[in-house]
Amino acid sequence: MATDVITLITSDHRTVESLFQRLKKQEGDPSATVAELHALLIAHARAEEDRVYPGIDAHHSVEEHKEAEILLDALVRAQPGTPEFRKTLDKLIKSVTRHVEEEESRILPALAKSVGEKGLVELGKAFKERRAEELKALGVPKQAAPVGSREGVTKAELYEKAKKADIPGRSHMGKKELADALRHAK
Ligand SMILES: [Fe+2]
Ligand SMILES: [Fe+2]
Structure with missing residues (x-):
């Protein structure tokens, strides 16, 4: 069954939060987690910008994506375990958490109201396709970051x-x- 775009987007948000927790608690290989976070956030943001935000007033959200991407790039460059890494991670978590809260409390409910249930399922398909395309362009195989990988x-x-x-x-x-x-x- 096709999944609606709100389920897909919130599922990605929860995955991002679990990756943040891993980094904060210093579990696993931080470089691998950062690489996974980077690919997921970029693909997620591109799919939102290209397939979900058009048609709704989301100019401010695009600005927030840009801010997160700058911090993500800095995190990729920072050496895990250094104060620089910690500081950049804190900034990124703060920025993304605020953005996600706004998306879930304001943007997505407004979207649901304007396109209806059927529209949300259609957008879900478009979001999923765009996201997979972007992950592929980033060199991540499809299976590496499945939509809705919260349970995975x-x-x-x-x-x-x-x-x-x-x-x-x-x-x-x-x-x-x-x-x-x-x-x-x-
Ligand atoms: Fe999002
Ligand atoms: Fe977003």
Whole structure:
């Protein structure tokens, strides 16, 4: 069954929050988590801007995406464990949390009101396609960041498990390979 755009967007938001928590608690490989966060946030923002925001007044939201992207780039460049990394992460979390709150409390309800249930499902399909396209352009295989991966595990989590299971070559593996290797190791 096709999923409506609000479910898809909020599911991404929850995944982003769980990645923030991992980074804050210093769980797993921070570089892998940052890479995953970067790809997800960029693909999510592009899909919103191109497929969801047109038609609603979301100029301010686009500005907030730009701010988040600048902080994301800085986080990618920062060395995990340094004060610089910590400071940039705090700023990014603050900025994205505020943006997500506004999207969920104001933008998405207004969208639901203007396009209706059927419209939300159509937008869901368009959002999903645009997001997959962007992930592909960023070099992330489709399976690596499925829409609605809240119930699924993140690549960073799989990497952590692979580390515990001492799976050789794990640092060069994608999400699917890690999952496969773990399955075979059991
Ligand atoms: Fe969003
Ligand atoms: Fe957004």
